[in-house]
Amino acid sequence: MEKGMADAYMAQAAGDAASSATRSVFFDRTMLTSKEVLLKIAEMVVCVIGTICVACASNPYVSQAGFFEFVASTGIIIAIILAVLYVFHLREKLAGLLRLNVVEMFYAGIWCFFFFAASTACVVHGSSYMYQEALIAAGFFGYIAMVLYGIDAFLMFHAWRTARTMTAEPTTQQVTTPAY
Structure with missing residues (x-):
């Protein structure tokens, strides 16, 4: 890379960092x-429904139910935090x-695996008694929830590999008139 191009790139990067730091x-x-926030909302809803199902079990004190409640409760809390980061542009x-x-x-990948393990444990215990x-x-x-977290992990992997920050894209439509 030439010296002039490198200086221009560094100046642009510094300007981008300064403009994003001054955003309110x-x-x-x-x-x-x-899609990111809707995915977080779907994760929260499914986790809440799963937690309610565990609480309604005739014996919710078995270790399988406890592990499921831990995974779902932590998923709810972290999904709320991430949704707030997105909605208030704190993520930027x-x-x-x-x-x-x-x-x-x-x-998301770890929670996908945790939901697989917790769900399998709950289904096996539930079908045994x-x-x-x-x-x-x-x-x-x-x-x-496992599928939702898997989709979330894939979207974040794609964003990471394309070096894109998952933020709101301005939705403007450009209207063109035909030239006669």
């Missing part, structure tokens, strides 16, 4: 319909400090 924190209603501010795509990719149908239902919702 604001609530962006359009982020509520972005933290992107310079942390590699959030990589962190979120590993989190009478009156444990609620654990089977929790396992079903856990498998749905």
Whole structure:
């Protein structure tokens, strides 16, 4: 790379960092319909339903149910935090400090595996004993959460490999008139 091109690149990178650092924190209603936030909301809903199913089991104190509750409860808390980071554009501010795509990719991948293990344990325990149908239902919702977290991990992997920060894209339409 030539010296002039390297200097121009460094100046542009410094300008981008300065402009993103001066951005204010604001609530962006359009982020509520972005695929990242909708995925977080779906993860939260499925985790809440799974936790309710475990709580309704005739014996919710078995270790399988406890592990499922831990995974689902932690998933709810972290999904809320990540959704707030997206909606208030705090993720853009933290992107310079942390590699959030990589962190979120590993989190989603680990939670995908945890939901697989917890759901399988709940389904096996629920099918082995009478009156444990609620654990089977929790396992079903856990498998749905596993798929959602797998999709989330894939999206973060794709964003990391393309070196793109997952932020709101401005949705503007350009209207062109035909030239006669």
